[in-house]
């Protein structure tokens with residue numbers, strides 16, 4: 001019977017538990033044996049009880065739980081070959097040669113590297129006398145399938161990552177709370193939201209909450225953004241608006257790539273316009289809490305598809321990442337998706353905004 005393990009890695013996101021549940025249950029429904037690796041790659045390196053056999057009941061009720069119940073971690077040891085050799089040894093001990101990983105681009109890059117190295121790792125295990133030839137013989141190929149768990153919606157090639165809509169919903173709810181008090185006192189609020197390299201959450205929150213102005217990393221405002229923002233806010237006030245909401249993404253920057261902080265925006269609104277202004281940093285409430293309906297649905301459909309991809313894979317198939325494009329669950333080439341994501345980041349870092357936007361458009365024209 002084929003043994004399939006599921007793991008969550010990198011930053012947690014709402015919906016990861018739904019993924020684990022779906023992978024475990026689809027594995028069992030397909031006549032295979034399910035395992036969960038606890039604490040991300042650290043669990044793979046440590047082995048033993050960290051790689052747990054999972055039954056149907058083990059994941060009961062997980063669909064509506066936030067965070068990840070099997071834990072996640074950053075693991076330095078897995079970045080080095082000796083750590084990956086240990087991980088491979090632990091997998092062979094349990095007879096596992098298929099891994100479904102829900103994480104960010106770092107976790108998925110590590111997974112693909114592990115797969116490339118796998119035949120060499122098998123030879124090394126035998127050469128070092130850690131495993132017999134008979135042990136490794138049935139496990140000559142490692143099967144990797146990626147699922148993207150991230151609140152940032154920061155992977156190219158998919159319309160939504162698992163967790164981003166839960167986080168967006170939470171931000172909107174928080175801004176609604178702030179709106180009530182802002183209106184009462186005619187105050188301005190600068191809301192800081194997560195997203196180091198990707199402004200999707202900030203931008204969509206701006207649209208969904210009717211913010212006065214939004215700052216994101218990808219599309220820095222004009223050279224004289226201070227003037228621009230203040231005149232827009234003043235115009236809105238002149239039209240009778242009693243509150244002002246400006247959303248600042250964590251990684252927001254100006255055209256010279258200087259960081260735009262909530263404090264800078266706060267000071268401008270207070271000194272140039274004279275508004276009574278407060279800053280609210282939403283922080284980790286954006287990551288926690290129960291997943292929204294969309295993330296429950298996405299994690300379930302993608303978890304099922306991941307197991308199907310494992311069972312249909314051949315040694316020649318490139319590792320897939322499960323995506324959603326125009327409401328369809330599809331498989332894409334994992335490393336191509338990561339390279340595209342990294343290219344967009346590079347274009348932004350090189351201030352080539354036009355190329356960055358073209359890169360994004362090209363991906364959808366594919």
Ligand code: ATP
Pocket residue numbers: 009010011012041073074075076077078079080103104105106107108109110111113150
């Ligand atoms: P997030 O988007 O939340 O940061 P991520 O998956 O990108 O998630 P990382 O910290 O980059 O988070 O990666 C998680 C773990 O994956 C690392 O701690 C490490 O164990 C493993 N990993 C990342 N990159 C590599 C790599 N190039 N080679 C081997 N392992 C890696």
